[in-house]
Amino acid sequence: TKSLIIPEKQQLFRKMYKQISCRAALFVRGKRRIIAEDLDWSLATVSSLSNLCLQCIVNNFEERPIYEDLTSSEKDFIQNRVSLSLPLHFAANVFPDGVYWKRCCEQKWKVCDVSNYGESWKRMFFERQLENIVELFVPGITEPKTVLDMVTLCKDHIKKLNIAQLLPPVKEPQTEDEEQASELTLANEDDKSGMDHFDFRILLGKLTNLEELHLVYKVKSCGMNFEWSMFEMTNRDCESLAKALKSCKKLKLFRLHLSHLEDKKCRLLVKYLLDHTSLRTLDFSHNVIGDSGARAIGKLLTKSKLEILNLYDNNIGGPGAKAIAQALSKNTTLVSLNLCLNRLKDEGGQAICKALLNNKTLLHLQLGANGVTWLTALSLSSMLAQNNTLKSINLSCNTLGEVGGNALEEAMSRNTSVTECSIHLTDIEERRVSVINQMVWNNQFRKQETNPREKNTENAN
Numbered sequence: 001t002k003s004l005i006i007p008e009k010q011q012l013f014r015k016m017y018k019q020i021s022c023r024a025a026l027f028v029r030g031k032r033r034i035i036a037e038d039l040d041w042s043l044a045t046v047s048s049l050s051n052l053c054l055q056c057i058v059n060n061f062e063e064r065p066i067y068e069d070l071t072s073s074e075k076d077f078i079q080n081r082v083s084l085s086l087p088l089h090f091a092a093n094v095f096p097d098g099v100y101w102k103r104c105c106e107q108k109w110k111v112c113d114v115s116n117y118g119e120s121w122k123r124m125f126f127e128r129q130l131e132n133i134v135e136l137f138v139p140g141i142t143e144p145k146t147v148l149d150m151v152t153l154c155k156d157h158i159k160k161l162n163i164a165q166l167l168p169p170v171k172e173p174q175t176e177d178e179e180q181a182s183e184l185t186l187a188n189e190d191d192k193s194g195m196d197h198f199d200f201r202i203l204l205g206k207l208t209n210l211e212e213l214h215l216v217y218k219v220k221s222c223g224m225n226f227e228w229s230m231f232e233m234t235n236r237d238c239e240s241l242a243k244a245l246k247s248c249k250k251l252k253l254f255r256l257h258l259s260h261l262e263d264k265k266c267r268l269l270v271k272y273l274l275d276h277t278s279l280r281t282l283d284f285s286h287n288v289i290g291d292s293g294a295r296a297i298g299k300l301l302t303k304s305k306l307e308i309l310n311l312y313d314n315n316i317g318g319p320g321a322k323a324i325a326q327a328l329s330k331n332t333t334l335v336s337l338n339l340c341l342n343r344l345k346d347e348g349g350q351a352i353c354k355a356l357l358n359n360k361t362l363l364h365l366q367l368g369a370n371g372v373t374w375l376t377a378l379s380l381s382s383m384l385a386q387n388n389t390l391k392s393i394n395l396s397c398n399t400l401g402e403v404g405g406n407a408l409e410e411a412m413s414r415n416t417s418v419t420e421c422s423i424h425l426t427d428i429e430e431r432r433v434s435v436i437n438q439m440v441w442n443n444q445f446r447k448q449e450t451n452p453r454e455k456n457t458e459n460a461n
Contacts, residue, residue: 050074051077054074054077054078055081057078058077058078058081058082061078061082061083061086062083062086062087062090065090065094067094067095075098076098076099079095079098079099079100079103080099080103082100084100084103084104084107088153089153092126092153092154095122096122097120097121097122097123098121098122101121101122101124101125102114102121104121104125105121105124105125105128108125108128109128112124117160118159120157122157123157123158123159126150126153126154126157126158127154127157127158127159127160127161129150129154130147130150130151130154130158130161131161131162131163131164133146133147133150134147134161134163134166134198134203135163135164135165135166135167136167137166137167137198138167138169138170139167139168139169139196139197139198139199140169140170141169141170144202147202147203148202151203151206151207155206155207155208155209156208156209157209158207158209158210159209159210159211159212160210160211160212160213160214161207161210161212161213161214162212162214163214163215163216164216164220165216165218165219165220166197166198166215166216166217166218166219167197167198167219168195168196168197168219168229168230169194169195169196195229195234196234196236196237197217197233197234197237199240200240200241200244201240201243201244203244204244204245204247204248205244205247205248207248208249208250209250210248210250210251211250211251211252211253212251212252212253212255213245213248213251213253213254213255214253214255215241215255215256215257215259216256216257216258216259217231217232217233217237217258217259217260218230218231218258218259219231231258231259231260232259232260233259233260233261233265235264235265238265238268238269239268241269242268242269242271242272242273243272245269245272245273245276246272246273246276249278250278251276251278251279252278252279252280252281253279253280253281253283254273254279254281254282254283255281255282255283255285255310256269256283256284256287257283257284257285257286257287258286258287259287260287260288261284261287261288261289261293262287262288262289262290262293263289263290263291263292263293263296264292266284266287266289266292266293266296266297267292267293267296270293270296270297270299270300271296273300273304274299274300274303274304275303276304277304277305279304279305279306280305280306280307280308281306281307281308281309281310282297282300282306282308282309282310283308283310284297284310284311284314285310285311285312285313285314285338286312286313286314287313287314288314288315289311289314289315289316289320290314290315290316290317290320291316291317291318291319291320291323292320293314293316293320294311294316294319294320294321294323294324295319295320295323297309297311297323297324298320298323298324298326298327299323299327300327301324301327301328301331301334302327302330302331304333305333306333306334307333307334307335307336308334308335308336309334309336309337309338310336310338311338311339311342312338312339312340312341312366313340313341313342314341314342315342315343316339316342316343316344316348317342317343317344317345317347317348318343318344318345318346318347318348318351319347319348320348321339321342321344321347321348321349321351321352322347322348322351324337324339324352325348325351325352325354325355326351326355328352328355328356328359328362329354329355329357329358329359330358331359331361331362332360332361333361334359334361334362335361335362335363335364336362336363336364337352337362337364337365337366338364338366339352339366339367339370340366340367340368340369340370340394341368341369341370342369342370343370343371344367344370344371344372345370345371345372346372346373346375346376348370348372349367349370349372349375349376349379349380350375350376350379352365352367353376353379353380353382353383354379354383356383356387356390357383357386357387359387359389360387360389361389362389362390363389363390363391363392364390364391364392365390365392365393365394366393366394367393367394367395367398368394368395368396368397368398368422369396369397369398370398371398371399372395372398372399372400373398373399373400373401373404374399374400374401374403374404374407376395376398376400376404377395377400377403377404377405377407377408378403378404378407380393380395380407380408380411381407381408381410381411382411384411384412384414384415384418385411385414385415387417388415388416388417389417390417390418391417391418391419391420392418392419392420392421393418393420393421393422394422395408395421395422395423395426396422396423396424396425396426397424397425397426398425398426399426399427400423400426400427400428401426401427401428402427402428402429402432404426404428405423405426405428405429405432405433405436406432408421408423408428408436409432409435409436409439412436412439412440413439415439415443416443416446417443418440418443419440419443419444419447420440421436421437421440423436
C-alpha cells in the first residue's frame with residue numbers, strides 16, 4: 001500500500017510545482033521590458049497621445065478636415081489611413097500628390113505604372129478617370145455635365161489623354177417603314193450626322209495643360225452589333241475636333257489612328273493645325289489618306305515646327321509624296337518621317353530622295369512596303385553620297401533587286417552617318433545584304449568610339 005501512495009504524492013507535488021513555476025514566470029514576465037521569446041510582444045502596448053489625436057482626425061476627417069497645419073510625417077499618417085470613400089471634389093482640394101492618390105489608383109486599377117504619368121499618382125488618377133468618362137460617354141444619353149464636373153476638378157492635372165474608344169449614339173428600335181426610310185437616307189454616304197460621337201469642344205478648351213492627345217474612333221467589343229460606322233469619324237466629328245484642337249495651345253503630340261480618316265477630313269484637321277506653334281508630333285497612321293490629304297500635310301510641313309510625322313499605312317501615291325518631298329526640301333525641323341505601307345512607287349520614292357539633297361535635319365526615313373524598285377535605290381544612293389545627316393533608313397518589303405543592292409552597297413561604302421538600314425525582303429542577294437549590314441555596323445562602332453557618352457546613354461535606355 002505504501003508503494004502505491006508514494007507515486008500518487010509525487011504526481012501531486014509535480015503538479016503543484018508546475019503551477020507555482022507558471023505564476024512565478026508570469027510575475028517575472030510582467031517586470032521584464034524585453035521578452036525575446038515572444039515574437040508578438042511590443043513595448044508600445046498603448047498608442048502615443050499624438051497618434052490617438054491623429055486617429056481621431058482620420059475618423060472625423062470629412063466633417064473636420066485638419067491637414068494644412070500638420071507636419072509632413074503627420075500628413076503621411078492621415079493619407080495612409082483616411083477613407084478612400086471621401087467625395088472626389090473634397091479630396092481633390094485637400095490632398096496634394098501622395099500616398100492617398102496612390103491608394104486610390106491601386107484600388108481602382110490592377111496595373112498602375114506611375115512612370116507614364118511623370119511619377120504623379122494624382123495625375124494618373126485624374127487622367128485615367130477622365131479617359132474612362134469620355135470612353136463611356138453615349139451621345140444623347142450621358143449628360144455633358146458629367147464631363148464638365150470632372151473637368152473642374154482635374155483640369156490643372158491633365159497633361160495626356162489616351163482615348164481608346166468613342167461610342168456612337170444608341171439606335172432606337174424602328175418599324176419596317178422607318179427602316180426603309182432610313183435606308184434611303186443613308187444611301188448618301190456623307191449623311192451620317194446621326195452617328196456623331198463625343199463633342200471634344202466641351203472638353204479640350206478647358207484643359208489648359210494638355211500636351212498629348214491620342215484618339216481612335218472605334219468601339220471595343222462591339223460583338224454581333226458590328227457596323228462600319230462604329231469605326232470612323234463623321235464630318236461633324238471632324239469639324240468639332242478640328243475646332244477643339246485649335247484651343248489646345250500647349251499640345252505637342254496629336255495622334256489620330258484607326259479612324260478611317262480620308263482626304264476631306266484630313267484637310268479640315270490640317271487647316272486648324274497650320275498656325276499651331278507648339279505641335280511637334282503628328283501621327284495619322286492606319287487611315288485612308290490619299291494624295292489630296294498628303295498635299296495638305298505638305299503645306300503643314302512648310303508652316304509648322306513638326307519634328308515627327310507618321311503616315312504609316314495610308315493610301316498616299318506618287319503625287320502626294322511629291323508634295324511632301326517639296327515641303328521636305330525646305331523644312332528645317334523634321335527629324336523623323338514614316339511613309340511605310342503606302343503607294344509611293346518610284347515616282348514618290350525618287351522625289352523623297354531628291355528632296356533630301358537639300359534637307360539637313362531629317363534623321364530617320366521609312367519607305368518600307370511602297371512598291372519602289374531599283375530606280376529609287378539609285379536615287380537614294382546618289383543622295384547618300386552628299387547627305388551626312390540621315391541615320392536610319394527602312395526600305396524593307398520593296399523590290400530593289402540586284403541593281404538596287406549594288407547601288408546601296410556602293411553608297412554605303414562612302415557613307416559614315418547611316419547606323420541603321422533595313423533591307424530585308426527586297427530581293428537583294430544575301431551576300432550583298434551581309435556586306436551592307438557590316439558597313440552599317442562599322443558606322444555604329446565608329447560612332448560609339450567617337451561618342452562614348454552617347455553610347456552609355458543608349459545602353460542605359
